[in-house]
Amino acid sequence: MSAGGTGRAEAGRGGRSGVRTALAGLTTRGRSFLAAGVAATVCAYALGESDLLRVGLLLTVLPLVCATVLYRTRHRVAGSRRLSPARVPAAGEARVHLCVENVSRLPTGLLMLQDRVPYVLGPRPRFVLDRIEAGGRREVSYRVRSDLRGRYRLGPLQLRLSDPFGMCELTRSFSAHDTLTVTPRVVPLPPVRFGGEARGYGDGLQRSQALAGEDDVIPRGYRYGDDLRRVHWRSTARHGELMVRREEQPQRARCTVLLDTRGVAFEGAGPDSAFEWAVAGAASVLVHMLERGFTVRLLTDTGSAVPGEGADGFAGAGRGAAETAGLMMDTLAVIDPSDGTGLSRAHDALRGGGEGLLVAFFGDLDEEQAAVAANMRRCSGGAVAFVLDSGTWLREPAGVPGPSDRSGECLRVLREAGWTALGVERGASLEELWRLADRERTGAAAASGGEGA
Template sequence: MSPFARWPLTARGTGAALLAVLCFVLAHQFGIPELSYLSVLLALGVAASIATLYVVRRTERVTRAFVPDVAAAGQDVLVRLRVEVRSPLPGAQGRWHDRLPDGMSGDAGGVFPQTSSGMRRDGRAVTLEYAATALRRGILPVGPLSLVSTDPFGFARRRHLVGAPVPLTVTPLIAKFGAIADQPGEAGGSLRTTTDRLGQGTDNLVPRHYLPGDSMRRIHWRASAHRDELMVRQEEQETTPEAIVVLDRGVRRWAPEAARTPGADPGFEVAVSACVSAASRLVQEGYVVSVLDVDGTLLHDPIEGGDATGVELLAIGFATVTARRDAPVESLVAALAGATTGPLVLVTGAIDEADAAALAAVPHHSSLPVLMSVSATRPALVRAAETGWRVASIPPGVDLSVAWSSVVDRGGSRVGA
């Protein structure tokens, strides 16, 4: 802050103070007592103005709200502030500025209106608002509010902070991935949820021939009458298809910044967005989606098919995810050993041919193996494609929706240059 910003007088107040000094000097030099009176009057006016700001009790309270309350990276946010002012004296027009963190941009300042006197319990409320853009994901502290107050004469000013920072959650951007066109709806893995609907209607009941020992209460009378022999109800087991999305957080495959602060590494940001976008698409397709780290660790509770709230919670949870201690890609092979699933999407960073060779066994565990790499070498992507992966290169700036469609809708690969 510059020395001029700390100066308690405005330009008008500074002029009044200088005029008071000048009148005092001229009064003594030329023997004009009226100038002495004017000098004292100006000095008292400036002193009284300072006292109204620094001595008279004045309190402010601010509440801050965001619209939407949870933003996505790149999204505009409306910030609304309600400032309650309690003061026995009226306040002149001033200035306000809300402090924005790194990762947000916007014009967060303006003119603070005049306030009337009043010591009511709820004070005099002033509503302010501005628009800002969330540039990167994370938990971003917005505030405090800086107020520059002036006295009714406009001689003095006081700069002070009101309230504490309020965190804004910025989630990764969820791209609109297209539907999986060539996958049957019943495709699923070996781990399935079973629903027993006995006694909940006949839609899920399959009649079979009566066997000695069957309960008479399970006789399906309509089927028995139709076939002219006793038939009993047998519950049909419904299977829920499963999918897996893997976010490779191994720090060796990312820039060092990816392990420090959310949003610091553009490549890792693309990967996080691709991971959440793929999970969102698969949930819409009706899959139970598990989001894993490359070593098989669950990064979020499994999300049931069609659970939009679960996807929102996943995005919120991934607002602060970073790269971590290194884990080899081979650990994914071990984590999937003996298991099969529907779609499997691996989102990774800088892999080479050796990594691609180590992942060669993974496609056999999935009906739709997709590998999306931010910075893999071209030979690595070619090698992965040869082993059964549908590969896509997704460097920063790429359209994730196009990359997804290129490998899923048409069953091809997007290796890139």
């Protein structure tokens, strides 16, 4: 749950424009009473009817008095909004809780509460609240849902106050707003083991701690709160100050998820497009690898890494996995197709990054870009590629015979370079493709006499 914005609105303010503001807030009923009162007064004066004159004056004065009293009475109303949760996956629901509190000494009249939400999240919610006593509060809630990932602004909250007779209404807005983040859908993936992961996979964190011996000890100065059992007495005697052990982890489980965001590589738009499938696939792999103890990085064709912690861009192992996953999901929630046309920047970013698993989601690849992608295999210990043929995604499902000739040629080039490459057709399941990639990798390793799973 996240605490939303709070604000305060006042129903009345002084000033020379008070009369104009009050008259502008007259409702249809108030304007009708005023018009009828003026007409009755004129007719009474022309006909000399004193009874009609009294009725006309009453009809005229009533809406004016209601407008003046409502405008002059300073109703101080505080409002707050709370999202539960503030980050949801696509097609998931979030609940918005609104709280209105009367902080003045006078009770309010009838209130209409309205919150501004983007049309993607659903219809604009409206609530009618009975009078709120002095110091009282009212709580209401509504649900929002979006099939499209993104970051959406909720607010500001609007209040309409009216007098007991319904003659006048005043609208006040709060200044605070909140942001709802809709992330890509994450598909649970089965645990498999690809080639190149033995250099830091699965329980690599535990194994690295077990393998760290005396030669891996790097002493550092004692800090308040360090466990005294970690004091390294030999270094303490040599440096003349208290030193503690700090073991390195020689084996780091690493994974790079490469997302091709080139606009020329994808066609179509919407939640069922090839680009959205690639984004959701990258999000699923990132979450899966973080849950398995990997340190991960998200790389795009522009060469930028997210979150980019440290010199190598990897982050997320240990206690910061949840925070890293949230940061990456926030990035993927707003990622759009880029203006780039090549993968050379991503290839340069992979150089010198160390061995580890590389999982790539490619769009359409021409001959030149397929060669660049094939060379990326040399920068990783294991490589898995999902190639989306955008042309098949624009056809009807029943008319999709399989990958196009160009897509098949790209897969051949990648496989010859050592990739475990799979074509992705419209409606394909990432979970099944993930298992298929493992079987193909295992079969290729068995055929070549290489290492098994």
